[in-house]
Amino acid sequence: MWSLSTYQLQFVLSDQNIAEFKICHGVMLLLYQIANNKVPMSLINVHTGQLIQKFVFDQTGREIEFLEQFNERIMIKTKGADLKIYDAWSNSKSNVVGFEAPEAFIFLYEKEKFLTLKEGIIEIWTSEGERVTNFGG
Numbered sequence: 001m002w003s004l005s006t007y008q009l010q011f012v013l014s015d016q017n018i019a020e021f022k023i024c025h026g027v028m029l030l031l032y033q034i035a036n037n038k039v040p041m042s043l044i045n046v047h048t049g050q051l052i053q054k055f056v057f058d059q060t061g062r063e064i065e066f067l068e069q070f071n072e073r074i075m076i077k078t079k080g081a082d083l084k085i086y087d088a089w090s091n092s093k094s095n096v097v098g099f100e101a102p103e104a105f106i107f108l109y110e111k112e113k114f115l116t117l118k119e120g121i122i123e124i125w126t127s128e129g130e131r132v133t134n135f136g137g
Contacts (some may be wrong), residue, residue, distance in 0.1 A: 022069040029069040053088045065101035096129035
């Protein structure tokens with residue numbers, strides 16, 4: 001049930017520096033304007049309006065190819081680098097070698113997995129970044 005009042009939501013989203021937001025299963029990711037090659041972000045509980053965590057991703061001058069939220073995990077892939085998965089609950093970070101930014105993706109929420117499509121190849125990944133299967137073109 002949605003319990004965050006319209007007033008609270010307007011207050012949170014009225015910040016002029018917010019570039020984008022994503023919502024997934026009761027958690028909202030706010031992405032702020034890039035400043036000095038850094039992307040400030042905040043995770044907010046949409047039911048209570050409480051801040052879960054603030055953090056900054058250092059872009060290191062690379063183009064962001066893929067940035068998605070999957071529940072409490074933030075997945076970021078920059079050009080020429082591994083996919084990084086940040087877990088807000090455990091404050092852990094993992095690198096996923098061999099992940100290419102997909103053309104399309106679908107979250108499989110109940111299975112805690114996501115599906116990617118690139119150049120006719122479909123892959124299924126766990127939310128921790130482990131490739132489960134690969135269906136060739």
